[in-house]
Amino acid sequence: MRPIDFIYRFDPERQERKPLPENGAAARRLLEEGNRLFVRWIESCKLDSGPPEQHRYIVHYNAEDLGLPGASGEVVKQAPFAALLGCADARVPAEIIFGQPRNNLFVVRLAGNVLSDECLGSLDFAVNHLGDSIRIVVVLGHTMCGAVAAAVDTYLNPWSYLEETTTHALRSIVDRIFIPVRKAARSLRSSGGIEVDRSLAYRDALVETAVFVNTAQTAYDLRRSLDEIDRGDLQVVYGVYDLSTHRVRSLPQHRPGSDVAEICLADAPASLEEFEALTNLMAFNSLA
Ligand SMILES: [Zn+2]
Known part of the structure; x- marks a missing residue:
């Protein structure tokens, strides 16, 4: 193992304003490329040689990103190019895993x-009041999510519900994840057979599938909500951050030989039929 450097760099000689991504597709590429670089940086600690740049992860800041006041002293305007809904898990800081400076992500x-x-209200604010800069809406889940695991465990053993979720506030989160868990369980059964739940690996497969289904479902719901407020033109995507590989991907992936190029965000399902087919694919990959 060797040291690696994570650097936020502001160069006063490079004062150019960074252009906003032209559209949703460009914003998505920017996020995917940021995660790709982040993965390479982390993996570079295992390399004994290579150029120093390979072992550095530099996030470039301009004066606006840094929050320096303008020529007349005005405060920099909020101008994110993406609105992102993610889990509160401390291991999944969105700006870092997508390599973005301040003021790029809401x-x-x-x-x-x-x-x-309340969460929908915050996103509603972003797309309606920061609409000049927002190009994309992202839902980001992550593997081994404790909230999803709690929903899975209480689904598998309903008697543990009151022990696992000791307060009404906690239950309000777990309750929202039961439907994705049930969808995941049904798809696992259809992919792995009616005895799939007898396997020792079943609980882990159910947690993993449910993490992806829950993330895609939130994106699906969000897409419909944006339609209701006439912002259906905004691209809504989802992805799951893998705590082991640091990659964001749209499907569970256990096959060996996967590489960095597979990093991706995917469009939110556009219909129930598409969502069901996607859930079956997620279950199939979790069992692979
Ligand atoms: Zn989580």
């Missing part, structure tokens, strides 16, 4: 990345 984080009313 981030709402809530355990289990569930879509509560």
